[in-house]
Amino acid sequence: MKRPVVAKASHRVWRVGADIDTDALAPGAWMQHGVEVIAQHCLESVRPEFAAQVRPGDVLAAGPNFGIGSSREQAAAALRHLGVAAVIAPSYSGLFFRNAFNLGLLLLTCARAHELAEGEQVAIDARAGRIVTGAGRTLPTDPIPGFLLDMVEAGGLLPQLKQRYPARSTP
Amino acid sequence: MAAATLACKLVARAAGREHVRPGEIVTCGVDLAMFHDSSGPRRLQPMLEELGAAIWDKSKVVLVMDHYVPERSEDARRIVRIARDWARDQALPHVYDSMGICHVVVPQHGHIRPGMFCVGGDSHSPTGGAFGAYMFGIGATEMLGVVATGQIWVQAPRTIRMRWEGRLAAGVTAKDMMLALIARFGMNGGAYQAVEYAGGAVRALGMNERMTLSNMSAELGAQVGLVAPDEVTRDWLAAHGAPGVDIAPWFSDDGSADEEHVFDAGALAPQVAAPYSPANGHGVGELAGTRIDAAYIGACTGAKLDDLRFAAHVLRRRRVAPGVRLMVAPASLADRAAAEREGTLQVLLDAGAQLLPSACGVCAGYGDSLAEGETVISSTARNFKGRMGPPSTRVFLASAYTVAASAAAGRIADPREVLA
Numbered sequence: 107m108k109r110p111v112v113a114k115a116s117h118r119v120w121r122v123g124a125d126i127d128t129d130a131l132a133p134g135a136w137m138q139h140g141v142e143v144i145a146q147h148c149l150e151s152v153r154p155e156f157a158a159q160v161r162p163g164d165v166l167a168a169g170p171n172f173g174i175g176s177s178r179e180q181a182a183a184a185l186r187h188l189g190v191a192a193v194i195a196p197s198y199s200g201l202f203f204r205n206a207f208n209l210g211l212l213l214l215t216c217a218r219a220h221e222l223a224e225g226e227q228v229a230i231d232a233r234a235g236r237i238v239t240g241a242g243r244t245l246p247t248d249p250i251p252g253f254l255l256d257m258v259e260a261g262g263l264l265p266q267l268k269q270r271y272p273a274r275s276t277p
Numbered sequence: 278m279a280a281a282t283l284a285c286k287l288v289a290r291a292a293g294r295e296h297v298r299p300g301e302i303v304t305c306g307v308d309l310a311m312f313h314d315s316s317g318p319r320r321l322q323p324m325l326e327e328l329g330a331a332i333w334d335k336s337k338v339v340l341v342m343d344h345y346v347p348e349r350s351e352d353a354r355r356i357v358r359i360a361r362d363w364a365r366d367q368a369l370p371h372v373y374d375s376m377g378i379c380h381v382v383v384p385q386h387g388h389i390r391p392g393m394f395c396v397g398g399d400s401h402s403p404t405g406g407a408f409g410a411y412m413f414g415i416g417a418t419e420m421l422g423v424v425a426t427g428q429i430w431v432q433a434p435r436t437i438r439m440r441w442e443g444r445l446a447a448g449v450t451a452k453d454m455m456l457a458l459i460a461r462f463g464m465n466g467g468a469y470q471a472v473e474y475a476g477g478a479v480r481a482l483g484m485n486e487r488m489t490l491s492n493m494s495a496e497l498g499a500q501v502g503l504v505a506p507d508e509v510t511r512d513w514l515a516a517h518g519a520p521g522v523d524i525a526p527w528f529s530d531d532g533s534a535d536e537e538h539v540f541d542a543g544a545l546a547p548q549v550a551a552p553y554s555p556a557n558g559h560g561v562g563e564l565a566g567t568r569i570d571a572a573y574i575g576a577c578t579g580a581k582l583d584d585l586r587f588a589a590h591v592l593r594r595r596r597v598a599p600g601v602r603l604m605v606a607p608a609s610l611a612d613r614a615a616a617e618r619e620g621t622l623q624v625l626l627d628a629g630a631q632l633l634p635s636a637c638g639v640c641a642g643y644g645d646s647l648a649e650g651e652t653v654i655s656s657t658a659r660n661f662k663g664r665m666g667p668p669s670t671r672v673f674l675a676s677a678y679t680v681a682a683s684a685a686a687g688r689i690a691d692p693r694e695v696l697a
Binding site for chain 2: 125127129130133134135137138139151170171174175176177178179182197199200201203204205208209251253262263264267268270271
């Protein structure tokens with residue numbers, strides 16, 4: 107089922123700082139496990155209470171360079187597993203950016219992400235390129251190529267590829 | 278036609294185009310896909326099965342077991358077993374099992390050549406740029422797309438040229454150049470564009486050192502880190518099983534860079550990056566005297582043959598300070614064997630170094646790790662919190678020269694004082 111990237115829902119904001127790296131999102135010590143285990147340790151070095159208290163639909167508002175570091179896509183997968191609807195930051199690691207969309211995690215590039223407060227409710231319209239806060243302020247976001255928004259709506263690259271390879275059998 | 282950068286020439290070739298402009302999104306054919314035991318088969322195999330797809334071209338796939346070897350736990354054994362079984366079932370022609378770290382082993386077997394368009398399932402894949410290949414890291418799901426289709430999208434990058442003129446002083450290396458660049462521009466200074474290293478000081482570097490520049494382009498936040506291939510590249514590849522490569526087409530036209538910065542290599546001091554970011558770099562003098570518990574010469578960016586030589590140069594007729602342990606994990610078995618033949622390894626062992634397997638281990642936090650509260654100086658690429666052990670472990674990054682000098686002193690030390 108498609109997940110609309112034009113969301114009417116209200117999302118609760120978690121604030122984190124700049125340079126959140128992939129080791130913070132998916133710590134190496136847990137990498138031998140599946141995402142359901144890694145997710146329980148997501149951001150524990152920064153926000154120890156995060157994994158236990160985050161709710162599906164919440165969003166992260168971060169400082170610059172979110173997702174720097176490793177190619178480990180479990181960093182994005184852990185956020186998806188916890189139900190995080192989107193990350194909002196002024197900039198991202200390019201590698202994390204690709205991984206997030208491939209896993210169906212929406213990233214919004216927003217120079218004014220710092221204006222979002224911990225716990226506040228926001229609405230997101232990715233195609234229109236804006237975030238609307240509970241107080242009615244509108245923050246613009248950078249345009250995202252349509253094929254990447256389509257990927258998020260499809261739930262990631264794997265579901266998209268399934269549409270492309272419906273009839274092939276395992277070799 | 279407008280002047281073109283090396284990066285845009287490489288992307289255009291892979292996209293089947295005459296030329297591409299920075300910012301254009303194009304689909305490229307992949308010449309080589311490299312993956313390892315951690316991000317590779319254990320993640321790819323179930324997705325390929327779910328998809329019912331086959332590998333697009335097995336001759337273009339290279340698999341390296343380097344992250345979970347030697348196996349230290351049941352989980353590690355299971356993960357590596359999946360990779361080995363899959364390699365056998367798929368009859369993959371290019372598999373390197375427990376022979377060293379992928380970014381070093383794969384070029385050492387001549388797989389990465391000028392003009393190629395390559396992807397790797399690891400963030401340090403820009404290492405391939407040292408050979409004039411467009412190579413970057415991707416995650417496992419995107420690798421699935423490559424393995425199933427042989428294609429990937431890329432946005433043709435802007436090129437930031439880092440021109441290093443002059444000549445590095447004794448005891449100063451490519452690692453110091455990169456730590457200085459990352460400190461100056463930040464971990465996202467490369468803005469996921471192409472960084473190209475140029476100038477007399479870069480031309481003077483051998484392939485080991487050029488690989489370090491390209492490798493740590495990942496820490497600079499670039500998609501690729503390129504060095505235009507030259508005779509050094511051609512000769513090195515010929516000696517590593519890839520004779521007759523064509524270097525002629527692969528250079529940036531004059532005036533094509535979108536941005537250029539010029540540095541004086543001769544003025545560069547050894548650099549040390551303090552916890553918890555590779556961008557937290559300083560001249561070694563600012564951190565000299567910091568007590569250390571351990572020193573580590575390892576990883577794809579800090580334990581190639583040249584790095585082992587740098588360390589041996591410092592440690593000849595010296596010993597590791599009491600109470601400090603020096604761990605050495607040569608980047609590949611080939612590097613280890615060469616260091617053994619020429620006596621470099623013996624110098625390190627005589628100094629009291631502990632030899633570890635040629636694998637990612639300590640650097641990736643996947644195998645051996647540091648203890649609670651320990652401080653280590655390391656020739657690796659990353660010092661994030663929790664990278665090498667518990668979050669309380671502190672990792673300082675430096676060249677193999679500086680790591681060795683610090684190991685001998687028991688505190689962070691300037692290698693130039695030892696070498697003088």
